[in-house]
Every structure is written in structure tokens, then in C-alpha cells.
Amino acid sequence: MSQAVVHPSAVVEPGARLGTGVRVGAFSYIGTEVEIGDGTVVGPHCSIHGPTRIGRDNRILGHAALGGDPQDKKYGGERVELAIGDRNTIREFVTINRGTGAGGGCTRIGDDNWLLAYTHVAHDCVVGNHCVFSNNATLAGHVEIGDHVILSGFVGIHQFCRIGAHAFIGMGAFVNGDVPPFVMVAQEGYGRPRGINSEGLKRRGFDADRISAIKRAYRALYVAGGSLDEARVKLADMAGESPDIRALLDFIDAGERPLLR
Structure with missing residues (x-):
């Protein structure tokens, strides 16, 4: 496989590390202390700030903004990170922030996830594997998401909540408490459980x-x-x-x- 291919209009700062076969599109920015694994494709107009580690074979589409400072007034510039696994699809205008010193210092995304347009993952969140976040799904800080979770469009998850594995959150639901594994939540003001996610199981x-x-x-x-x-x-x-x-x-x-x- 060839070395990294970077569009002439893109900026890759000294200290960034691009793996074999990485492609960086037009007008994208790759900051210092960014590490991108083999085969990952970064589309046009993306920005990736470090310290950020991204695994292999990810697809990051146009205007995604990854690794930005946490949106937390308590953040004082301490060294914090974003870690993204392998084979994730990150669509247009997705934003994922780094962690905070008080929250563990790292935001983590697992493997094989689909984060659709305008998804937001805030500081110190932990997302498992094989999840689907539909358009405009939003995680506040310190949220934990298990494996195989589906968030429908316009879902909002309150800070410090946990969503168990195989849960399904219906369109427009606002979640302000922990959702156990396997459970479906439907919109009704704040979301309320409405059975188990049997079809997904x-x-x-x-x-x-x-x-x-x-x-x-x-x-x-x-x-x-x-x-x-x-x-x-x-x-x-x-x-x-x-x-x-x-x-x-x-x-x-x-x-x-x-x-x-």
C-alpha cells in the first residue's frame, strides 16, 4: 500500500503521524500530536486537533471536527486526549471533543460505529462498538454508551448517563437517567422505557x-x-x-x- 496522500491545500502540522494509505482531502487540517492509522480517509474541510489517536480504516467525511478542546468552563488547558478505534464512519459536521483533566482525560470511541451528520460527542464520553448515532444525536459530557446501541435522530443524552448494550433510543427522546441494556426508549417529554429492543436482538x-x-x-x-x-x-x-x-x-x-x- 502507498504512503499517505495529502491534498496540496491541506495542512499537516509537524508532529502529526499518518499511517500507510491514509488520504487527507482538500483544505483539511491535521494538528500536531495527531496519529491516524493505516487506510483511514479524511475528507475535505475536516479539522483534527491533538492529542488525538485514530485507528485504521476509518472514513471521516467533510467538515467533521475532531479533537477540539472540551466545551467545559472548568477546562484549564491541561493535556487531554481523544481516542478513536478502527473502521468507524464519521459523517459530515460531526464534532467529538477531547476529555477533561477532572473527567479521566480522554474521550473514547470504539470500533465499527456509524456517527451520522451533526452528531456531537462531548468531553469524557465513552462509546462502545457497533453503535449507530443518527443525525443530530447529542451526548453531553461523561456519557457511557454500550455496544450495539442505536440513537435515533435528534436524541439528547444528559451528562453522566449510561446507555446499556443493545438499547434503542427513539427519535427525539431526551434521556436524563440510565437506560438498562436491551431496553427501548420512546419520546414523551423525557424518554420513557417502552419495551425491549427485540428486533435489534x-x-x-x-x-x-x-x-x-x-x-x-x-x-x-x-x-x-x-x-x-x-x-x-x-x-x-x-x-x-x-x-x-x-x-x-x-x-x-x-x-x-x-x-x-
Whole structure:
């Protein structure tokens, strides 16, 4: 594979490192302490500021702005980072900020994600693998997103919230609490749970028994009408027969923000 190909109008600062086969489009800016892995394509009019590490075979389309300073008044110029994995698609006008010193110092994006136009990922967020963020999905600071999560268009996630693996957040929903794994959230002021993401689970190979167990857990948590502590007891009884329910219970027990109910 050839060396990096940089358009004559692009600016690559000293100290940036471009892997084999990297392409940088017209009028893009690559700052110092930016590392871009093999085969990644950066489109026109993009800006990538360091310290930022980007893996291999990513597609970064026009006008994306990655690695900018965190939008946090407490940020004092300390060294903080952005780390992006492999094979992500980052569409037009996506913004992803670096971390803050008080928040761990690094914003992290995993592998094989699709971040569609105008998505915003704020400082200190952690995004897993195989996620889809539709147009204008927005994460405030310190949000954690599990694997295989789908955020529909115009979704907003409040700071410090966690979204569990395989969750689905419907269009326009505003989320201000933790969303357990497998759960669907629909718009109604702030989003409210509306069943499990069964269609998404089928697409990812979950068999009927696993999905039935998750549905039973959802009913215990959201339909039975008891308190959260009562639901925890029921989930603990179910967890011995289902690793998925154990993961759901572990997610709930680890939360610092209120559970979305």
C-alpha cells in the first residue's frame, strides 16, 4: 500500500503521524500530536486537533471536527486526549471533543460505529462498538454508551448517563437517567422505557429463549409495579439462569444516576 496522500491545500502540522494509505482531502487540517492509522480517509474541510489517536480504516467525511478542546468552563488547558478505534464512519459536521483533566482525560470511541451528520460527542464520553448515532444525536459530557446501541435522530443524552448494550433510543427522546441494556426508549417529554429492543436482538443472533428471558426481566423491572429494590430481588433470582439478566442487574447496581423508569 502507498504512503499517505495529502491534498496540496491541506495542512499537516509537524508532529502529526499518518499511517500507510491514509488520504487527507482538500483544505483539511491535521494538528500536531495527531496519529491516524493505516487506510483511514479524511475528507475535505475536516479539522483534527491533538492529542488525538485514530485507528485504521476509518472514513471521516467533510467538515467533521475532531479533537477540539472540551466545551467545559472548568477546562484549564491541561493535556487531554481523544481516542478513536478502527473502521468507524464519521459523517459530515460531526464534532467529538477531547476529555477533561477532572473527567479521566480522554474521550473514547470504539470500533465499527456509524456517527451520522451533526452528531456531537462531548468531553469524557465513552462509546462502545457497533453503535449507530443518527443525525443530530447529542451526548453531553461523561456519557457511557454500550455496544450495539442505536440513537435515533435528534436524541439528547444528559451528562453522566449510561446507555446499556443493545438499547434503542427513539427519535427525539431526551434521556436524563440510565437506560438498562436491551431496553427501548420512546419520546414523551423525557424518554420513557417502552419495551425491549427485540428486533435489534434478533438481528444480532439472540435466540427466542434469550429474548424471552430478557422480556421477563423487563416486566419485573417496569411492569410489575413494585419498587426498584423489589425488582432487584426478582432480577437476582432470574440471573442465575441467564447471563443477559445478570448483565442487566450488574448495570443497574453500578449506576450513579437514577434509573430511567
